[in-house]
Amino acid sequence: MTTENRSSTIRLNRVTKSFGDVTAVDDLSLEIREGEFLSLLGPSGCGKTTTLRMLGGFEEPTSGSIYFGDVDVTHVPPHRRDVNTVFQSYALFPHMSVADNIAFGLRRKGMSKWDAAGTVADMLTLVDLEGRGDRKPTQLSGGQQQRVALARSLVNHPKLLLLDEPMSALDAKLRKTMQIELKRIQTQVGITFLYVTHDQEEAMTMSDRIVVMNHGRIEGSGSPREVYEHPATEFVATFLGASNLLAGTLETATGEFDVTRHAYGSFRSPRHRTPAGLSGSVKVGVRPEKMALQPAGSPVADSDNSLAGTVIVSTFTGVGNQYLVAAPHGEQFVVYAQNSGQAFAPRSGEDVVMTWPVEHTFVVQPSKAVPAEGDSDD
Amino acid sequence: MSAKRGRWLGLYSWLLLAYLLVPIVGMIFFSFNDVLAGRPTVTFEWNGATLRWYRELTNVVGLPEAFWLSIRLALASMVAATVIGTLLALALVRYEGKRFRGRTAIDQTLFMNIAAPEIVMGASLLGLFASYHVARGFLTLLLSHTVFSIAYVTVTVRARLQGFDRHLEEAAGDLGATPLTTFRLVTLPMIMPGVLAGAMMAFALSLDDFVVSNFVSGTTLPFPVWVYGASRMGVPPQVFVFGTIIFLLGFAGAIASLAMSRRAVKSV
Numbered sequence: 001m002t003t004e005n006r007s008s009t010i011r012l013n014r015v016t017k018s019f020g021d022v023t024a025v026d027d028l029s030l031e032i033r034e035g036e037f038l039s040l041l042g043p044s045g046c047g048k049t050t051t052l053r054m055l056g057g058f059e060e061p062t063s064g065s066i067y068f069g070d071v072d073v074t075h076v077p078p079h080r081r082d083v084n085t086v087f088q089s090y091a092l093f094p095h096m097s098v099a100d101n102i103a104f105g106l107r108r109k110g111m112s113k114w115d116a117a118g119t120v121a122d123m124l125t126l127v128d129l130e131g132r133g134d135r136k137p138t139q140l141s142g143g144q145q146q147r148v149a150l151a152r153s154l155v156n157h158p159k160l161l162l163l164d165e166p167m168s169a170l171d172a173k174l175r176k177t178m179q180i181e182l183k184r185i186q187t188q189v190g191i192t193f194l195y196v197t198h199d200q201e202e203a204m205t206m207s208d209r210i211v212v213m214n215h216g217r218i219e220g221s222g223s224p225r226e227v228y229e230h231p232a233t234e235f236v237a238t239f240l241g242a243s244n245l246l247a248g249t250l251e252t253a254t255g256e257f258d259v260t261r262h263a264y265g266s267f268r269s270p271r272h273r274t275p276a277g278l279s280g281s282v283k284v285g286v287r288p289e290k291m292a293l294q295p296a297g298s299p300v301a302d303s304d305n306s307l308a309g310t311v312i313v314s315t316f317t318g319v320g321n322q323y324l325v326a327a328p329h330g331e332q333f334v335v336y337a338q339n340s341g342q343a344f345a346p347r348s349g350e351d352v353v354m355t356w357p358v359e360h361t362f363v364v365q366p367s368k369a370v371p372a373e374g375d376s377d378d
Numbered sequence: 379m380s381a382k383r384g385r386w387l388g389l390y391s392w393l394l395l396a397y398l399l400v401p402i403v404g405m406i407f408f409s410f411n412d413v414l415a416g417r418p419t420v421t422f423e424w425n426g427a428t429l430r431w432y433r434e435l436t437n438v439v440g441l442p443e444a445f446w447l448s449i450r451l452a453l454a455s456m457v458a459a460t461v462i463g464t465l466l467a468l469a470l471v472r473y474e475g476k477r478f479r480g481r482t483a484i485d486q487t488l489f490m491n492i493a494a495p496e497i498v499m500g501a502s503l504l505g506l507f508a509s510y511h512v513a514r515g516f517l518t519l520l521l522s523h524t525v526f527s528i529a530y531v532t533v534t535v536r537a538r539l540q541g542f543d544r545h546l547e548e549a550a551g552d553l554g555a556t557p558l559t560t561f562r563l564v565t566l567p568m569i570m571p572g573v574l575a576g577a578m579m580a581f582a583l584s585l586d587d588f589v590v591s592n593f594v595s596g597t598t599l600p601f602p603v604w605v606y607g608a609s610r611m612g613v614p615p616q617v618f619v620f621g622t623i624i625f626l627l628g629f630a631g632a633i634a635s636l637a638m639s640r641r642a643v644k645s646v
């Protein structure tokens with residue numbers, strides 16, 4: 001699709017990594033474009049760190065290969081890869097000063113102590129730590145240590161910077177500041193970032209592109225908006241933001257709409273919101289903020305889907321109202337209404353009709369019930 | 379109540395300290411004791427203070443040689459055992475399964491090495507050297523001392539390695555350091571306190587070993603073996619002087635290592 005300079009793209013080609021009988025990464029293919037901020041998002045244990053460690057050279061794939069441009073680096077050790085890592089624990093050398101930590105990579109490339117000092121000073125400025133070069137890492141706060149770790153990697157101008165949940169040790173407020181800071185630095189230095197997180201909001205705010213992983217596989221990828229608005233699977237739809245989903249059977253109708261039959265009738269959805277190749281058993285759904293509530297028996301516009309139900313819980317959140325609505329067979333839907341003043345505000349126990357535009361309805365592939373221990377048989 | 383208990387605890391501590399120190403203080407004290415007549419041997423009757431034994435330190439035939447041999451032997455076996463023991467500790471902590479077959483066997487051997495009575499090791503080493511016709515002397519002493527020191531170094535270094543963050547080494551490699559550079563700049567500085575403690579222990583073990591040395595020394599007598607031989611005819615007072623020197627060396631070493639690990643702890 002994109003006319004990328006192939007020689008600077010990083011590619012994982014059908015990479016699998018097994019530890020004994022645990023498959024941590026399962027036949028994963030991924031292309032990382034030059035200069036982009038790519039986030040790997042997924043639940044704990046889905047193989048994010050393992051993917052990163054294979055790119056860094058700390059693990060060798062069980063099968064498949066990794067290319068930096070046209071060069072196969074699958075078996076190249078870390079110290080000969082043009083990649084740097086910001087570790088979750090920062091891994092700063094405790095017996096060296098902050099400046100020596102940052103100079104470490106430059107010195108290994110043969111730069112003299114004297115020449116390195118200037119570059120290190122610039123780096124300290126970039127991460128807002130001027131004058132702290134003489135301290136030991138333990139004399140810094142968590143956020144400062146994190147910035148030293150970032151500086152230590154960035155100073156080498158790697159092809160790719162790997163960041164494994166670098167914010168997880170910071171408190172919520174500092175995280176927000178650091179997110180903005182990190183994005184600023186990335187734009188400034190123009191280095192490709194591969195950022196691992198299981199915080200979806202963090203991924204949404206910072207990334208050019210998000211890759212959602214589950215059980216060692218990629219479940220969906222695209223810009224934050226694409227992944228949110230056009231989830232490919234049930235997993236993506238529920239992991240990234242909330243979704244109301246109903247099981248049904250997909251019928252490809254004539255015209256530009258798909259029809260999904262379900263227990264209460266059918267919903268229409270735009271053809272382009274059904275992932276290619278899907279048929280038969282599917283789930284049809286809509287995001288909570290796209291829905292509205294009407295009094296029971298209200299007429300429904302032709303451009304809307306609708307479903308009758310009973311309000312179970314109504315929660316006022318300040319900026320809006322959140323409702324939990326039960327359909328007759330018991331399925332529960334979350335409806336989020338903005339506090340715009342004049343909206344209909346039912347109380348719990350009240351019968352209502354949920355409505356939403358057909359254009360916001362999407363169809364996804366149902367995700368299999370999640371096995372507790374991963375695939376352990378061969 | 380608690381003041382009383384405190385007093386008892388204080389008394390107990392002082393008694394224990396005295397118990398530990400009396401032999402050493404006695405030795406230092408009597409190294410200044412004069413001998414009135416006859417062949418000079420150690421007596422525990424006070425005959426007046428003198429520096430004579432310090433002045434005539436090298437006058438006893440065989441004693442200075444034995445002392446120097448012990449020092450050289452202790453240094454050499456310390457270096458050998460520290461290098462081998464440190465590498466062994468690294469291997470034991472870092473590798474397992476297919477990459478290190480026989481790991482459990484080595485682990486057990488180390489334990490046996492520490493637990494087995496020295497006399498067993500001495501006798502078996504003697505048997506080994508004899509059956510391969512290795513002449514007893516400095517080499518056999520060095521081999522034997524290295525063997526029984528390795529286990530102590532390994533145990534000490536291993537304790538230090540157990541709390542080591544592996545990500546530090548990965549980070550060094552990530553930043554372009556070869557495995558060897560990583561070891562020199564990251565791993566070794568971090569485990570240094572353990573290595574030093576192990577080395578000190580190896581030095582001390584070698585210096586005061588009698589049992590094994592007695593089996594494998596042949597006619598090359600290290601200090602403890604020489605003293606034992608001399609004691610049958612009366613120990614010359616110079617032995618106490620050498621003993622005092624050894625104690626002071628050990629004391630200085632302990633202080634130095636304490637200071638170094640203090641510094642290391644501060645920087646970690």
Ligand SMILES: Nc1ncnc2c1ncn2[C@@H]1O[C@H](COP(=O)(O)OP(=O)(O)OP(=O)(O)O)[C@@H](O)[C@H]1O
Pocket residue numbers: 019022023024042043044045046047048049050051198
């Ligand atoms: N060295 C290893 N030996 C054995 N199993 C491993 C090893 N490393 C990872 N695994 C397993 O591989 C799977 C993926 O682990 P990974 O660390 O990549 O997950 P993750 O997505 O980073 O999770 P988290 O968000 O919790 O960090 C897990 O089931 C884990 O137990």
Ligand SMILES: [Mg+2]
Pocket residue numbers: 048049050164
């Ligand atoms: Mg992880």
